[in-house]
Structures are given as C-alpha cells and as structure tokens.
Amino acid sequence: MTKRRSTARRTKSPSTPRRGWALARLWIFYGLLLAVALLGIWTLYLDSVVREKFEGKKWSLPARVYARPLELYQGQSLTPALFEQELRALGYRFESNADAPGKVLKKVSAASHEVTYHIHSRGFAFWDKTEPARKFMLRVGNNEVQGLIDLAGADLPIVRLEPEEIGGFYPADKEDRLLVRLADLPPLLGETLLAVEDKHFLDHHGVSPLAIIRAAWVNATSGEVVQGGSTITQQLVKNFYLTNEQSILRRKIPEAIMSVLLEVHYSKSEILETYINEVFLGQSGSRSINGFALGAQHYFRQPLSELDVHELALLVGVVKGASYYNPWRNPERAKERRNVVLAVMHKEGLIDAQQLKRAQAAPLGIVAEGESRTTTYPAFMELVKRQLNQDYKESDLRSEGLRIFTTLSPMVQRQAEKSMKLRVDQLEKQFKTKNVQGSMVVTSVGGGEILALLGDRNPRFSGFNRALDAKRPVGSLLKPFVYLAALEIPQQYNLGTIISDAPVSYKSGGKWWAPQNADKKDHGDIPLYKGLAYSYNQSTARLGMTIGLDRVAKVVKRAGYEGKVPELPAMLLGAVDMSPMEVAGMYHTLAAEGVYTPLHAIREVLAADGKPLKRYPLELEQRFDAESIFQLQYAMQRTLREGTGRSAYNQIPSAIDLAGKTGTTNDQRDSWFAGYSGEHLAIVWLGRDDNSATPLSGAGGALQVWTDFMKHLPTRSLSQEPPPGVSFDWLDEKTGKLSAETCEGAVWLPLRDDFRPLQSVECELQNKNPIKSFWHKLVN
Structure with missing residues (x-):
C-alpha cells in the first residue's frame, strides 16, 4: 500500500508571507520614525539657528563717517554757487516752495545781486545736541551771509545743517544698511510692499501653499518663470539665513521650515521690520545696499520720508531683482517695472488716478551713478582710519555702528579737487609734459582742522596717499624758519636789518657747498625781508650759518616737525624730506600766530545709540612769540605782493591779504607752495613719482594750483593789526x-x-x- 506524501513538503506555510510583510512594515515604521526623529532634530537645530540670530545681534553695522556740518551765521564767507553745491550734495531739492524738509526756494534780486533762500532743514542728532528741523531764510550778498532769520522774522545766531556722509568702515561681508523702525517707515511704502510682494502676509503662517500653486501654474502656462510663490517671510529667511543654492534639500525645504518657525516665535511686525532692513536693493562697488533706508540714499540721495510716489514705487520694484532692474544700466526696464508697481498701487486703492498718471509720467529721478557712492574721499578716509586705529579695534569699526564726525569740509574739498585737476591738466598741456602728480592739504587756521586732503591728482584714487606718505625735499619752504630764528634775536635782527647776498661757500662733509641764487645773480647788501620775499639762496645760507644750524633746527622742531633735521648747511635751503601733511603742521604754527596745534581729522565719536565715546579736544601751545611771528608773516606777505609769489595777485583780489612761500628743489623735481589767509592754510605739491625733473618751479606749478583754489574760496583776509609791542x-x-x-x-x-x-x-x-x-x- 503506497503512502500519500505529506502536503507539508509540497506547499509553503500560509504564515510565511504574512511574516515578510510584517517585517517590511516594521522597517517602514522604524524608517519613518527615524525620519521623523531626524526631522525633529533638524527642526530643533533650525529653530536654534532662527532664534539665535533673530534675537541676537542681527547685523554687523559699519561705522558711518560724516563731514563737518555747514554752519551758517551772519557775516560768514559764502558764495551762492558753493552754498547751492553743498545743498545739492545733501539732497535738497530746489522747488517752488519750502513746505517740507529737504526743500529750498531760491529768489534772486536783480537790483542788489543778493540771493535769498527759504530752506526747510531736516534736523540731525549731533554729538552735542539734536538740531531740530526748521524753516529759515538765508540772504547771501557780496560773498557773505547778510541775513539769517526764521520764517517768523526772528534773527538766528547760527543754523547747523546736517552733515554729509562721506564713507564708512564696512563688515567683512561688505553689507551696508541704515536701520529704520517700522513705525518710521512711510505708510505708503509698507502698503505697496505688501500689495506687490505678499498680499496675504497677515493671513499665512510663513508659507502660502496657494501662492506656490498659483505661481507654479502661471510659470507652467507661460513657459518661463514670471512669478514667485515665496512669501515675505520666505524671502527674509533666504536672504537672512541661507545661501542662493537652488537645490530643494539645501534651500527650499529648510526655507519653508524656518519660515514657519519664524512665524511661530515672532510677530508679523518684527518679521516685516527685519525684512525692510535686510532686503537687497543694489550694489555700490564691493558694498551691497541692503534695506529701504539705504536704498533711498543710494538711488535718490534722499531719506525715505522725502520720497515721492514714483520713487517709492521704484524701490519696491527693484526688490524683484536689483541687478535686472538696475535703473542706471537698464533704465527702460526699471521704468517699466516701476509703472507696474504703480498700477498695483492704484488697483489696491493706495493712490488715485491722478497720482497714477503723474507718477507714471515722471522720470526715474535717480542721481548720477557715481554720485550715489558714499565713499568719495579716499585720501581723507585713509587719514581718518589711521587716527581711529590709535583708539579703536578694526573689528569695532566694522561692526558696532559707530558714528564718526570729522573735520572735512565738502565745500573746501570739492574746490581743492577742481583746482588740482584743471590746473595740472592745463600745465601738462602748456609745457607739453605728462605724468605730473599732485597732493594738497587744507586746514582751518587756528583750529588745526583738516578741511580737505588730496593724495593724488585724481581725487577718487584710493592707492598711494602722497599727502601722508610721499616725503620729498621741501626746498625753499624751509627758509621762513631760518628768518624766524633770526627774528627771535631782536637785538640783532629786524626786517630792515642789512644782510649780504654775496657769493658764499662752506665746507660740509669734506666738500665745499656753494649755493647760487635761482637767477644766477648776486644782489649785494639787502634788507632782511627781501632775502625771504625773493627767496635768495646766498643771503639765506649766510644768515642761517651766522645764527647757527642748531638754532634753525630747533625752530623747525618747535614749529611741529617730528622728524630728524640734519644739521648740515644744505638744510637751510630745504634739504629735508617731508610729506605735505608735515609741512602743513609746521606752517599752521606760523599761520596761527605761533600757537602749535596738532592737525586732526576727527571731532567726535559716538556709539550707535548716540552715547559719546571719544572727544578730541583742541590742544594749544604758544611756541613762538607773537612779535616775531607778525614780522615773519609780513615778510611772507611781501613774498606774494612783490616776490616769488607775486603772480597770485594777478587773479586774487588785492584787497585780500595773504602770506606764503614758494619752494623748488634741484632740477625742479618738486614744486611746492605753502600759503594762508586769516582763515585757510593750503599746502600744494606737484612732481613725478619717479623723482624725475619737471618744467615746473614752485611759482610756475604749485602756486598756480594754490591760486586757483584760493580765488574761488570765500576766506578772511589776514589781520594787519600788529600785536602789542x-x-x-x-x-x-x-x-x-x-x-x-x-x-x-x-x-x-x-x-x-x-x-x-x-x-x-x-x-x-x-x-x-x-x-x-x-x-x-x-x-x-
């Protein structure tokens, strides 16, 4: 009898597939659990990132550097042309009335040739007090302020306009921004931003699925990306936390999660205010323009509060793509985008039909691209940085939002730049030469404040700063100190004392030194003042050797020179290397009636909250007696009236008394002039960087630049009243x-x-x- 085989050997147990699916489900469950856990950990990490930066120090704020403010007062030296240039640099608008801050009304009197200005100033928080916005009237005539009153008719002793921002020290990421609170934002700007960028900002929780679907549909049907689905919160997360990496895992997913987290932790107002200060609106060289407040300055040189409807629309329009809608490079594209924004504003009831029509017809209204850059005075900024580095760390200057008030006068600086460029160009053409370089230092007389600084004939050049670092022989600029040393011996010397200009020779370093006059002539016995006024080498050398090299060297040091003065005969005729800044320090002592004052470029430093950090008080020390200085100054006035500098009075009104000295070195390698009025001192150097000969003497080169500068600068004449005694x-x-x-x-x-x-x-x-x-x- 044959036995039937067991079915267990021929068929599988029905429990085997069930166990396999159960195991698979278990793995899926654990995988999902792990993914949820990882997502939770990742979310917790992203949450810590969101909170740490949002609640901490959001931005590294650059130190902002300001020029000195224009102070207006009765009797001040001022011309309408220079004053209007100053107003335009500050962004003031000349209109038919001055009914709002930043507006000016100008009236010209044909009969009296006076110009009257009605001005509505903006106000500014200075280091000593907050200057309020005010309406006032200024009358200018005969190159000075004739009247200064408020619109109620009361005389004003002084009005201080807001200072021009001239630069900054930017963070390593080169981001720049001006922080603005949401409450200080023009309501129309905020409303327009929401209408254009995120109409449902108040309704969503960081991400808007409907906006994403709508944008995807529009882009799919159009065949290109024409609409974005990102909310303002998502845009903030992308700019504030993430990079521009476009992959889904590395940006889109964390962007969505972090957007939701932002909405969980912070209010809509906090998110919107951060966005307004973070959004990228353009580029200025290596510096990025972030936030609407700085964007207004960048494109219009106006505060946000003063922008018109069409200007606000352009700012909002640029948000979509600052490079694509760059109004300087793509003006038509930018205008088209602006008009789209204006149409949205009208559709949403933010502006009426008349405003829409007027705004769409308006030009872009942007400033010239070069004028939008803040840092326009690199040579002066280099000096400021050097002086600040004595008291502050580099990191503090780039991150703590310090406010630095300097001594630079934009009015004086612009005049110095113009004079240098035009005259050097003319000299190169006249003498058929090239590669002539130049530098210039201008200070106030008495205060030692540096009003202007040129380190190159091109004022925008930010390389080698000749005003600070080019040490060249000063030639005859040293002669006044020889004569000052003599005048300090009053029992032997006065300006009429007879000295000899006969040939002279001295042994120095084993060789004979026998200087000759520039005209190759001997002038015999002359009064002392003529030796200086006509810059005779022979009489100066004899005088210096008679009174002693050591005495002359000490006078040079007392005047403010901190370098080494070689006690050699050639020193008497300027064989000492100095920078224009060092020369300015010495000549300022002469111009300030013998009072030494260290030259300085900084007035005050404030913290970001306005708290004073560092004051730079005026240091004064009487180093020469007034009697000797007055006599020397009179001889230097004769230099300009009848001596080597006499060509200046062919252009400068003879009623203005000035003093100065030319300087020329061997083979005319260096052309110098140092001169001053009762208000301004200016030092000019011309030459070549390779130290080769030029066709320019001190009178034929540097003096011409100095004269061009002084004849257009409102300044005060030297006092002719002698001191007691x-x-x-x-x-x-x-x-x-x-x-x-x-x-x-x-x-x-x-x-x-x-x-x-x-x-x-x-x-x-x-x-x-x-x-x-x-x-x-x-x-x-």
Whole structure:
C-alpha cells in the first residue's frame, strides 16, 4: 500500500508571507520614525539657528563717517554757487516752495545781486545736541551771509545743517544698511510692499501653499518663470539665513521650515521690520545696499520720508531683482517695472488716478551713478582710519555702528579737487609734459582742522596717499624758519636789518657747498625781508650759518616737525624730506600766530545709540612769540605782493591779504607752495613719482594750483593789526636806519618797540612832486 506524501513538503506555510510583510512594515515604521526623529532634530537645530540670530545681534553695522556740518551765521564767507553745491550734495531739492524738509526756494534780486533762500532743514542728532528741523531764510550778498532769520522774522545766531556722509568702515561681508523702525517707515511704502510682494502676509503662517500653486501654474502656462510663490517671510529667511543654492534639500525645504518657525516665535511686525532692513536693493562697488533706508540714499540721495510716489514705487520694484532692474544700466526696464508697481498701487486703492498718471509720467529721478557712492574721499578716509586705529579695534569699526564726525569740509574739498585737476591738466598741456602728480592739504587756521586732503591728482584714487606718505625735499619752504630764528634775536635782527647776498661757500662733509641764487645773480647788501620775499639762496645760507644750524633746527622742531633735521648747511635751503601733511603742521604754527596745534581729522565719536565715546579736544601751545611771528608773516606777505609769489595777485583780489612761500628743489623735481589767509592754510605739491625733473618751479606749478583754489574760496583776509609791542615805521632799505615816508628808499616795516634802530638816515624829501609822493605811498 503506497503512502500519500505529506502536503507539508509540497506547499509553503500560509504564515510565511504574512511574516515578510510584517517585517517590511516594521522597517517602514522604524524608517519613518527615524525620519521623523531626524526631522525633529533638524527642526530643533533650525529653530536654534532662527532664534539665535533673530534675537541676537542681527547685523554687523559699519561705522558711518560724516563731514563737518555747514554752519551758517551772519557775516560768514559764502558764495551762492558753493552754498547751492553743498545743498545739492545733501539732497535738497530746489522747488517752488519750502513746505517740507529737504526743500529750498531760491529768489534772486536783480537790483542788489543778493540771493535769498527759504530752506526747510531736516534736523540731525549731533554729538552735542539734536538740531531740530526748521524753516529759515538765508540772504547771501557780496560773498557773505547778510541775513539769517526764521520764517517768523526772528534773527538766528547760527543754523547747523546736517552733515554729509562721506564713507564708512564696512563688515567683512561688505553689507551696508541704515536701520529704520517700522513705525518710521512711510505708510505708503509698507502698503505697496505688501500689495506687490505678499498680499496675504497677515493671513499665512510663513508659507502660502496657494501662492506656490498659483505661481507654479502661471510659470507652467507661460513657459518661463514670471512669478514667485515665496512669501515675505520666505524671502527674509533666504536672504537672512541661507545661501542662493537652488537645490530643494539645501534651500527650499529648510526655507519653508524656518519660515514657519519664524512665524511661530515672532510677530508679523518684527518679521516685516527685519525684512525692510535686510532686503537687497543694489550694489555700490564691493558694498551691497541692503534695506529701504539705504536704498533711498543710494538711488535718490534722499531719506525715505522725502520720497515721492514714483520713487517709492521704484524701490519696491527693484526688490524683484536689483541687478535686472538696475535703473542706471537698464533704465527702460526699471521704468517699466516701476509703472507696474504703480498700477498695483492704484488697483489696491493706495493712490488715485491722478497720482497714477503723474507718477507714471515722471522720470526715474535717480542721481548720477557715481554720485550715489558714499565713499568719495579716499585720501581723507585713509587719514581718518589711521587716527581711529590709535583708539579703536578694526573689528569695532566694522561692526558696532559707530558714528564718526570729522573735520572735512565738502565745500573746501570739492574746490581743492577742481583746482588740482584743471590746473595740472592745463600745465601738462602748456609745457607739453605728462605724468605730473599732485597732493594738497587744507586746514582751518587756528583750529588745526583738516578741511580737505588730496593724495593724488585724481581725487577718487584710493592707492598711494602722497599727502601722508610721499616725503620729498621741501626746498625753499624751509627758509621762513631760518628768518624766524633770526627774528627771535631782536637785538640783532629786524626786517630792515642789512644782510649780504654775496657769493658764499662752506665746507660740509669734506666738500665745499656753494649755493647760487635761482637767477644766477648776486644782489649785494639787502634788507632782511627781501632775502625771504625773493627767496635768495646766498643771503639765506649766510644768515642761517651766522645764527647757527642748531638754532634753525630747533625752530623747525618747535614749529611741529617730528622728524630728524640734519644739521648740515644744505638744510637751510630745504634739504629735508617731508610729506605735505608735515609741512602743513609746521606752517599752521606760523599761520596761527605761533600757537602749535596738532592737525586732526576727527571731532567726535559716538556709539550707535548716540552715547559719546571719544572727544578730541583742541590742544594749544604758544611756541613762538607773537612779535616775531607778525614780522615773519609780513615778510611772507611781501613774498606774494612783490616776490616769488607775486603772480597770485594777478587773479586774487588785492584787497585780500595773504602770506606764503614758494619752494623748488634741484632740477625742479618738486614744486611746492605753502600759503594762508586769516582763515585757510593750503599746502600744494606737484612732481613725478619717479623723482624725475619737471618744467615746473614752485611759482610756475604749485602756486598756480594754490591760486586757483584760493580765488574761488570765500576766506578772511589776514589781520594787519600788529600785536602789542610792535608798530610800523619807515626804514632805509640801504642802511637799515630809521627813515621817513618821503625819503628815497624808505620802506614801511613792523618793528619791535623795544628794539627799534637808534639812528636815523639823512635823506632828501621827495614831496616836491605830489603825484610821485602819492604813488610812492601806494607802492610801499
């Protein structure tokens, strides 16, 4: 009997597939559980990232650097042209009325040639107080302020306009922004931003699925990306936390999660305010323009509060793509985008039909692209940075939002730039030469404030700063200090003392040193003042050697020079290398009646919250007596009236008394001029970087730049009132003895009362001819 085989051997157990599916489900469950756990951990990590940055220090804020404010007062030296240039640089608009901050009304009187301005200033928080916005009237005539009153008719002692921002020290990421609170935002800008970028911002929770679906449909049907589905919160997350990586895992998913987390932790107002200060709106060189407040300055040089409807629309339009809608490079594209935004504003009831029509017809209204850049004075900014580095860390300057108030006068700086460029171009053409470089330092007289600085003939060049770092022989610029050393010996020397300009030679370093005059002539016995006024080498060398090299070297050091002065005969004629800044420091002591003041570029430093951090008080030290300085200054005035600098008065009004000195080195490698009024000191250097010869003497080169600068600058004449102990009298220029007005060879000179000559010269009176006598009096 055959046995039936067991079915267990021929068929599988029905429980086997059930166990397989159960195991698979278990793995899926654990996988999902792991994914949820990882997602939770990732979300917790993203949550910590969101909260840490949002609640901490959101941005590294650059230090902002300001020029000195324009202070207006009765009697101030000012021309309408320079004043209007200053107003335009600050973004003021000339309109038919001054009914809002930033507006100016101009009226010209044909009869009196006076110009009257009605101005509505903006106000500004300075280091000492907050200057309120105010309406006032300014009247300018005869190159000075004739009247300053408020619109109620009361006289104003002084009005201080807001300072021009001239630069900053930017973070490593080169981001720049001006922070603005949501409450200070023009309501129309906020409403337009929501209408264009995220109409349902108040309704969603960070991500809007409907917006994503709608954008996907529009893009699919159009065949290109024409609409985005990102909310304002998502845009903020992308810009604030993430990179521009477009992959879904590396940006889109964390962007969505972080957007929801932002909405969970923070209010809509906080998110929107952060977005308004974060959004990218353009590029200025290597510096990115972030936030609407800085965007307004970048494109219009206006605060947000002063923008018109069409300007607000352009800012909102640029949000979609700052490069694509760049109004300088793509003006038509930018205007088309602006008009689209304006249409949305009208559709949403934010503006009426008349406003829409007027705004769409308006030009873009942007400033010239070069004028939008903030840092326009690289040479001066380099000086500011060097002085700040003595007190502050580099990291603090780039992250703490310091406010730095400087001494730079944009009005003076612009005039210096113009004078340098036009004159050097003209000189190169005139002498058929090239590669002439230049630098210039301008200071206030008495305060030692640096008003302007040029380190290159091209004022925008940010490389080698010749004003600070180019040390060149100063030539005859050193001669005034030789004569000052002599005048400090009043029992031996005054301006009429007779000195010899005969040939001279001295042994130095084993060789004979025998300087000659520039005209190759000997002038015999001359009064002391002529040796300086005409810059004679022979008389200066003899005088310096007579009183002693050590005495002259000490005078140079007392004047403010901190370098080494070689006590060699050639030093007397300027064989000392100095930078224009060092020369300015020495000559400022002369211009300030013998009072030494360290030159400085910074007035005040404030923290981001306005708290004063560092003051730079004025340091004064009387290093020379007023009697000697007044006599020296008079001789330097004669330099411009009759000596090597006399060409200046062919262009400058003769009623303005100025003092100065030319300087020329061997083979005319360096052309110098140092001169001052009662208000401004300016040092000019021209030459070549390779130290090769030029066709320019001090009078033919640097003096011409200086003259162009001074003739257009409102300035105050030197005082002709001698100090106590000094009075004018007539001296005979052949003997140095006392003379009389009508005597042959009589010259009118200041003398110390206690060291006047004891003898008088016998002379023939010249008053027989009244016309000759009158002319003689005018000339002398």
